[in-house]
Amino acid sequence: MTTGGSPAPRGNETENCDILVVGSGAGGLSTAVTAAHRGGKVIVLEKEAVFGGTTAWSGGWMWIPRNLLARQAGIDEDAETIRSYLRANFGSAYDERLIEAFLEAGPQMVSFFQDRTALQFVDGNRIPDMHGDMPGAGTGGRSVCAAPYDGRKLGCAINLLRKPLPETAFFGMGIASGVDLARFMSMTRSLRSAIHVIRRFGRHLLDLAIHGRGMHLVNGNALAARLVRSALDAGVDLRSESRVTGLIRESGRVTGVHVLRKDGTRETIYAKSGVVLASGGFPHDPELRRSLFPHVPTGHEHWSVAPHGNAGDGIRIARTEGAELRRDLVSPGAWVPVSLVPRRDGTLHPFPHFIDRAKPGVIAVRADGRRFVNEADGYHDVLAALLQATPEAEQPQAWLICDHHFLRRYGLGHVRPAPVPIGWHIKAGYLKRAKSLGALARLCGIDPAGLEETVAAYNLGAQSGEDNAFGRGTSAFNRAGGDAQVGPNPCVAPICKPPYYAVRILPGSMGTFAGLRTDAATRVLDAAGDIIPGLHAVGSDMASIMGGTYPAGGINLGPAMTFGFVAGRFLTRDAYSEGSPQ
Structure with missing residues (x-):
């Protein structure tokens, strides 16, 4: 078996697909679902035993200005207002190409998933931006979240979904932000709240007895579950315990990956259209943390709430092919x-x-x-x-x-x-x-x-x-x-x-901002700014379009979902037909 960057011999041990996605968080699954709906044969490789990545442990909110739910509620903002707010936050970190791609594709992404998939949204029309004193700051209408989901609709696949983070769940039960959380906070002061809590917790105990986990899924766990359901419905091939060890590059183009499975077997998978890295950034990569986090080199503690499997795999294998890791962000x-x-x-x-x-x-x-x-x-x-x-x-x-x-x-x-x-x-x-x-x-x-x-x-x-x-x-x-x-x-x-x-x-x-430099179509760039053909990055493997700033809740998942949608469309652009998402 050859190493990344070299061609592998074709034979019975190889497999072929159109698009191969590395990682199963919001960015990876958004890519996979979009591409599959446009006719692509898609394989998703997840190195852990469960799907969902950091997304399944998150609050699930996505910052998507001018989204469908806001417009339906009469909140119809001018795009220049959004640009003003982002410019005020980013300063010199403002990248017009990436921001324009995000502002255009974000609302399209929400409409596509709402209309065509199992991912349904609830609005964040009362959630304000974090920096209200800056020009263009919003007081609501720029966020969406996955609607709560009945885990039983996943069938046997529920066993492949990452459970909520134990530290933030209540006896394994997720509590949704908003009304649900308010009821739990006031259960000793309100009869209505007490009844709500008793019903929720009673159902949870029944789910634990029957299914071994909670089945009323909320927040990021609902987002991950709905994306998994959408991927299965679209025919995406989801594979767990499959670790990508290197890229295959032929005639300058990335054409596939080498895979190591839990049982020790090795595979070579070729991807005709491209490979998409969505492995969750590097929150648990000690070397990159020492290199980029300002307080870590001197031996001080840092604790990430991201899953331990998010150890910089995608970034590492991309850098072996000359990809550039952006280090110029305000915060890494x-x-x-x-x-x-x-x-x-x-x-x-x-x-x-x-x-x-x-x-x-x-x-x-x-x-x-x-x-x-x-x-x-x-x-x-x-x-x-x-x-x-x-x-x-x-x-x-x-x-x-x-x-x-x-x-x-x-x-x-x-x-x-x-x-x-x-x-x-x-x-x-x-x-x-x-x-x-x-x-x-x-x-x-x-x-x-x-x-x-x-x-x-x-x-x-x-x-x-x-x-x-x-x-x-x-x-x-x-x-x-x-x-x-x-x-x-x-x-x-x-x-x-x-x-x-x-x-x-x-x-x-919660994760990392520093990531691979890409263009607005998610194509990975090398140190000279040239495209590495066939290689894409989304989610936290892609450098944050927010420049290392944090202007609003949901600025990780919003771009992850959006640029996954962008990548899925770009990689299937030749397969466009009437009725496909645009």
């Missing part, structure tokens, strides 16, 4: 603050802090006891602020501080609201508790005087709903993450009811 990763949850086997696993930071009555402080950020801002921005505030020689870390009222009403990190018990988290050391702020500070290694002064200053403004230090709750994005039942500011309330609690947060990521 999609940052999120995480806390480390001990499992009963003694291992630690990251919990992403998406929703607790914006609720009224919690602040984040460093070891000096001082705040460093508006905690209700976007997760990427909060961690970026922590990295910037931390001296190079120190481990970037902070503590989320709250009182008893906050903890039992909203929870904190992996700690759930009342009536779920908190004793195990305290015993495991995840949750710190003390009767006074000074005692809590000493327990956490925080400067007691600094913490007491910070809370006193925060409480002074919080009495009237103001955050004098960072203006928390003044943006639409802040307020959307707060508690609408708290006034006058849904993001601000005093911290004054003992005992007090703390959870430590560390640098984490």
Whole structure:
């Protein structure tokens, strides 16, 4: 067997298809479904035993301005407004070719999947962009999410779908953002919410008994499931436990891959139209993390919530063929603050802090006891602020501080609201508790005087709903993450009811932004800017079109789905016929 970059002998051990996709997240499956609907013979290779990649663990939201559901609701924005917002965020990182391709194909992608596949959407017409003070910022209508899905519709294929991330699921049950989450958060204060929770959890327990997993799928798990169903319906050949070890290149063109299966057998698969890399970026590639993450080379911790199989495979094999890895992005990763949850086997696993930071009555402080950020801002921005505030020689870390009222009403990190018990988290050391702020500070290694002064200053403004230090709750994005039942500011309330609690947060990521340089048709480019024929990249294997910035929720999955759609159309352009998606 020859190595990547060299031709392999054709024989009985070889196989042929039109398009070969490496990876089964949103980008890979979007490519596969689009191409199959246009008549392509498509094979998807997934090295793990389950499909869905990081998508199956995500919130499932996709940032797609001017989408079908927004227009149906009367939200019809001018494209120049979107461009203005992106230019303001990106600065010199703005790539007109990629942005124009995204803005044109994104709405087409939503319409195609909504009309032709099992992927159905719910709108995000009330979800604002993260940077509301920038020109062109939206207050809603730029996001969509996969509608909840009954896993039983997958049949036996449900066993090939990655289960929700244990740290964010409740006994393995996914909870959808929006009304579903609000019901769970208020179950002790509302009879209607309590009935909703009892019904949801009762069905989940029945599903566990019958199927061994939850079958009411929401968020990214619903997106992955609907994409798998769509792929099967379109005749896509889905293959798990199939690791791509190298590319085949003949006469300068990538024509296939070498594959190693779990049983040790090797295959050679030729792809007539092209190979699409969609293996999830490099969040668990130690070498690339040391090379690109600013806080990792000095030995500091970093925890990714992406599956461990996302180890840079696609990027690695592409670089052996001369592909260029973009290193000029504002941030190389999609940052999120995480806390480390001990499992009963003694291992630690990251919990992403998406929703607790914006609720009224919690602040984040460093070891000096001082705040460093508006905690209700976007997760990427909060961690970026922590990295910037931390001296190079120190481990970037902070503590989320709250009182008893906050903890039992909203929870904190992996700690759930009342009536779920908190004793195990305290015993495991995840949750710190003390009767006074000074005692809590000493327990956490925080400067007691600094913490007491910070809370006193925060409480002074919080009495009237103001955050004098960072203006928390003044943006639409802040307020959307707060508690609408708290006034006058849904993001601000005093911290004054003992005992007090703390959870430590560390640098984490949902995935990576740095990726392979491509053109607007997803074709991979080399260091000279020339196309590598037959090789494409989508999802996190493709460098983020957002330039390493994070202007809105869903800026990973939105482009992944869109450029998967672009790749699927491009690779089947000769197969176009009346009725195919355009």
